[in-house]
Amino acid sequence: MREVVDSVRESTVDVERAVPSQARRDDRRHILHSWSSHAKLEPTVVVGAQGVHFVDEEGRRWLDFSSQLVNVNVGHQHPRLVEAIRAQADKLCTIAPYHANEATSEAARLIAEVAPDGLDRVFFTNGGAEAVENAIRMARLHTGRHKILTAYRSYHGATAGAIAASGDPRRWPSEPGAPGIARFWGPYPYRSSFHAANEREECERALAHLADTIMVEGPKTIAAILIESVVGANGVLVPPDGYLRGVRELCDAHGIVMIADEVMVGFGRCGEWFAVDHWNVVPDLITFAKGVNSGYVPLGGVIMNEAISATFAERAYPGGLTYAGHPLACAAAVACIGIYRDEDLVTHARRLGKEVIAPALLAMLERHPSVGDVRGLGAFWAIELVRDTTTREPMVPFNAAGADNAPMIEFANACKQYGLWPFVASNRLHLAPPLVIDEATLRDGLAIIDEALSVADRHCSS
Incomplete structure (x- = not known):
């Protein structure tokens, strides 16, 4: 030692x-x-x-x-990733997001390939907070509802909407924040809010509490439940088996969009491409960033299912960013996903x-x-x-x-x-x-x- x-x-x-x-x-x-x-x-x-x-x-x-x-x-300075950025810079450094380009298109295809089945369209952002902002907007526009349920033990980013949706104390200096956020207690077996004696009880009681929260907030007012698949900055809280499945079922029962925030835990961090894969749960939206290209160039985004994608097939999505789908960032994502695969x-x-x-x-x-x-x-x-x-x-x-x-x-x-x-x-x-x-x-x-x-x-x- x-x-x-x-x-x-x-x-x-x-x-x-x-x-x-x-x-x-x-x-x-x-x-x-x-x-x-x-x-x-x-x-x-x-x-x-x-x-x-x-x-x-x-x-x-x-x-x-x-x-x-x-x-x-x-890891730092992976030669394959560095070379991909260099090669893209020689070809095309930047282009407006209303154009298509090879790097961004390929990155979207590869992200869809590794995402859970049925999630195959990507909206690109510059990072995780903006991904959360846009996922919330998509859910509200898709459902016509306004409320977002989030956990007290959560962090979703530092921009105005994302910090309002966060549960931890970093939101306090930004209050009053964006309206329409209601909070609930998620599972935490070591410090159970539900006096549970084991993980099974924790799961059952946490889901019962969430169901009650939906009831008193009004199911027809709730656009989405925004949840970290594994809570990150607030404790690496791994949900008990059955919890995310139960959240999925509650969302289905009430027409609520399930948003899985995988900004921190996506792309292999939890031993799966996305942490939800550990429980075979498919959300409606996944927010991602960080591991998509290991942070070599800022990149994030939202992966959506066919139903939400269809909402914006004929109706313009009212959001965008100057650097969305930036070619250098997306070339890094293409190389990074290749590294994940080739190095297993x-x-x-x-x-x-x-x-x-x-x-x-x-x-x-x-x-x-x-x-x-x-x-x-x-x-x-x-x-x-x-x-x-x-x-x-x-x-x-x-x-x-x-x-x-x-x-x-x-x-x-x-x-x-x-x-x-x-x-x-x-x-x-x-x-x-x-x-x-x-x-x-x-x-x-x-x-x-x-x-x-x-x-x-x-x-x-x-």
């Missing part, structure tokens, strides 16, 4: 350092970073990346266990989850008093940290900030001390390494987390 963490911590690579501090000076003087106060932020200046690692201006090599923002699925990354992610990540995390659950729960699918997992495994008191309070969040900052810094870049959210560590990670490197990263958890253990009450 010590050899692993020391070797990763001390590893450096040679990098070209033209003016190593200029980027930092310009950043501090001119950039306002997202979700940050610029006076308090000290960003790491990244000068290069390759595979599952990136390198800062001091030459330190980091193991990327977050895939940046859970989007660099095929979807199967690889599924195997790593079952054979490597799950056993390692379950061992940590037994070994560390700070670990209350572990959960996930494929290459997408969470470790939930607590002060007491009996009471399940979170390591930090809900929406903690400042001194209240100190234990999680200390834990994150311990991971960084050993050269691993973590994704820490609330009282959880989210594990989302690039899907190209090999088993040995994955085990090294898990060993680093195991070591860092000893820091979290110090904050336990017993």
Whole structure:
């Protein structure tokens, strides 16, 4: 164990350092970073990346266990993806979205090929938030209804409609937001809102609660239920078997559009092309972004079924973006989907989850008093940290900030001390390494987390 963490911590690579501090000076003087106060932020200046690692201006090599923002699925600087962007730039850099072009058309065809059966038309956007915005608009226009049901534990993006549809505290500063949003509690077996004793009860009671919410909101007023297939930023909450099927049935019973937000979990992240495939559930709309081209060029979109597509066959869809279906982004998507297929990354992610990540995390659950729960699918997992495994008191309070969040900052810094870049959210560590990670490197990263958890253990009450 010590050899692993020391070797990763001390590893450096040679990098070209033209003016190593200029980027930092310009950043501090001119950039306002997202979700940050610029006076308090000290960003790491990244000068290069390759595979599952990136390198800062001091030459330190980091193991990327977050895939940046859970989007660099095929790893950094994949030569095939870089070459596809270069070749497209030589051919056609940009064109207005009312034209057709080879890269965008092929990307749409390939996305439809890997989507669930019956979803074969794509509306392109620049990213995930815009995909959600347009999916909501499509559902409202298709049904003639106005309400959207979303979960409290959810995040759907930072644009006006997407943040209003989100459940987590990041929406608070944007309120009052877009009207017509009603919320419900989704399943979360470890912290059940329904006093369930097991996953079966959690599923049944969560669906009963959703049915009641539909009833009191008025089924004929509800255009869509917008749901993350696996809740991402709010906890990597994998729904119990039968839950998404039950949501599908409720939507069918009331003529409600089912929107699966797969921005974070689509394209192999959960060991399937789309997470809904794990339960063989077909929504009406799927929103995607991130993994479609591993974030090399901004791209997102909505995949729709025939019924919603038909709504806009003779009636113009009233929405669009200057850079929708951008040729460079779509050429990257074509190459990325090819990489998924040729390197069998979807199967690889599924195997790593079952054979490597799950056993390692379950061992940590037994070994560390700070670990209350572990959960996930494929290459997408969470470790939930607590002060007491009996009471399940979170390591930090809900929406903690400042001194209240100190234990999680200390834990994150311990991971960084050993050269691993973590994704820490609330009282959880989210594990989302690039899907190209090999088993040995994955085990090294898990060993680093195991070591860092000893820091979290110090904050336990017993």
